[in-house]
Amino acid sequence: MFRFLSHVWNRFKEYFILTLLVIxxxxxxxxNNKPQIQKVRAFAFGSFAIVSxxxxxxxxxxxxxxxxxxxxxxxxxxxxQLSTLREQGILNNELIGLLKFKDTTSLPITPxxxxxxxxxxxxNTITINAGTLNGIKPGMPLITYKGLVGIIQDxxxxxxxxxxxxxVDLKLTVKNEKNRLNxxxxxxxxxxxxxxxxxxxxxxxxDRIVTSELSSIIPVPIPVGIVNKIEEEQTGLLNLVQxxxxxxxxxxxxxxxxxxxxxxxxxxxxxxxxxxK
Amino acid sequence: MKLKFFIPIFVFFPVVLIQLTVIPFxxxxxxxxxxxxxxxxxxSISYGQIFGTVTGASYGLLYDxxxxxxxxxxxxxxTVAAFVAGYFSSETKRDKYLYTYSFSxxxxxxxxxxxxxxxxxxxxxxxxxIFLALFNHALMPSIYSSxxxxxxxxxxxxxxxx
Numbered sequence: 173m174f175r176f177l178s179h180v181w182n183r184f185k186e187y188f189i190l191t192l193l194v195i196x197x198x199x200x201x202x203x204n205n206k207p208q209i210q211k212v213r214a215f216a217f218g219s220f221a222i223v224s225x226x227x228x229x230x231x232x233x234x235x236x237x238x239x240x241x242x243x244x245x246x247x248x249x250x251x252x253q254l255s256t257l258r259e260q261g262i263l264n265n266e267l268i269g270l271l272k273f274k275d276t277t278s279l280p281i282t283p284x285x286x287x288x289x290x291x292x293x294x295x296n297t298i299t300i301n302a303g304t305l306n307g308i309k310p311g312m313p314l315i316t317y318k319g320l321v322g323i324i325q326d327x328x329x330x331x332x333x334x335x336x337x338x339x340v341d342l343k344l345t346v347k348n349e350k351n352r353l354n355x356x357x358x359x360x361x362x363x364x365x366x367x368x369x370x371x372x373x374x375x376x377x378x379d380r381i382v383t384s385e386l387s388s389i390i391p392v393p394i395p396v397g398i399v400n401k402i403e404e405e406q407t408g409l410l411n412l413v414q415x416x417x418x419x420x421x422x423x424x425x426x427x428x429x430x431x432x433x434x435x436x437x438x439x440x441x442x443x444x445x446x447x448x449k
Numbered sequence: 450m451k452l453k454f455f456i457p458i459f460v461f462f463p464v465v466l467i468q469l470t471v472i473p474f475x476x477x478x479x480x481x482x483x484x485x486x487x488x489x490x491x492x493s494i495s496y497g498q499i500f501g502t503v504t505g506a507s508y509g510l511l512y513d514x515x516x517x518x519x520x521x522x523x524x525x526x527x528t529v530a531a532f533v534a535g536y537f538s539s540e541t542k543r544d545k546y547l548y549t550y551s552f553s554x555x556x557x558x559x560x561x562x563x564x565x566x567x568x569x570x571x572x573x574x575x576x577x578x579i580f581l582a583l584f585n586h587a588l589m590p591s592i593y594s595s596x597x598x599x600x601x602x603x604x605x606x607x608x609x610x611x
Contacts, residue, residue, distance in 0.1 A: 186535070189499055193502060197521045200513075200520050201522060204519055216514035217514065288470055290469060290517060291473050292518065361568075422476060422479060
């Protein structure tokens with residue numbers, strides 16, 4: 173019997189090892205949301221990010237010149253916008269005071285630099301040099317001056333990992349800024365698409381897309397992108413609306429984390445995927 | 450203890466460091482070469498199928514933790530890719546597949562398998578055109594990786610680990 177088992181092992185050991193490792197992988201795939209796994213992940217990427225941040229800075233110096241030119245141009249544009257907005261803000265405050273509306277408070281933001289990128293066509297993630305010690309929590313939005321970049325997925329003490337818009341696991345409730353129509357936007361591996369849009373919905377090419385107040389992850393309107401194509405779904409009943417993001421996540425270097433405190437009351441009512449255990 | 454058991458550990462960290470910091474600068478339409486796969490295939494051909502399969506699984510798991518992708522997804526794809534690459538490893542075949550341009554062909558085949566399996570856990574759903582998805586998500590990265598792997602063939606220090 174022993175000789176038989178030994179013979180079988182010697183003959184098929186490669187296949188046994190492969191099967192064992194495949195089963196182990198599949199088991200881990202089903203355990204992704206376990207807190208223990210998330211703790212190990214936070215420790216692993218936190219430790220590695222310390223080293224990668226040094227390397228990334230070295231290779232990033234060449235990009236700084238181009239970025240400075242863009243920033244100067246953006247600064248000038250923003251200065252013009254700011255003066256217009258100031259006028260409108262004064263008027264808005266007066267009107268709010270007259271109507272006795274509760275206004276939203278300003279949202280604090282924390283600057284961060286990207287220290288590494290895991291460029292995958294489907295599961296694009298970035299690591300930033302701000303973590304729980306800076307007050308960062310999973311679920312906080314990551315933005316630039318152009319618009320939304322992604323959502324914080326996991327944090328260690330000094331670093332955080334974020335899912336970018338180019339990640340199939342990130343699904344967002346967005347709306348058309350023009351007519352306030354809502355939809356679910358996701359990355360399908362090639363493009364950002366608002367899925368299952370009824371044909372009666374008035375989406376047009378060039379419409380600006382922002383995050384929706386209905387979202388339990390990002391409850392403030394942040395610019396996401398612009399509609400560039402509308403195509404019919406396979407069933408013929410619905411439309412797929414393609415969106416070109418304002419920010420190219422492939423080239424972004426510096427980001428801001430919006431320190432949005434989750435609305436507990438709202439999250440108790442809605443199923444926020446970050447709260448699923 | 451044989452030196453070969455430590456080689457994957459020494460190789461892993463520099464390779465991942467380059468993959469996450471330098472490689473994003475050479476991406477073409479979001480497609481990047483997979484240096485980790487090239488390392489796994491190299492080790493699999495050099496030291497045999499079992500060694501390669503275990504190395505592939507370990508590399509994949511560590512990369513999943515470091516990069517923030519779905520835990521187990523790279524582990525599964527790298528395991529199978531390394532296992533397949535192991536078929537190109539034997540006393541008679543080793544030199545042929547390691548030190549000639551055949552290495553790039555092996556990288557292409559392994560890369561195709563690696564990316565196909567990885568795609569199944571990330572992009573494939575009922576609305577996806579499977580063939581189109583595989584073309585974009587498996588074929589392109591495999592071609593890029595196989596082109597980059599030519600550097601391994603022409604590198605003068607390729608026999609260092611032998």
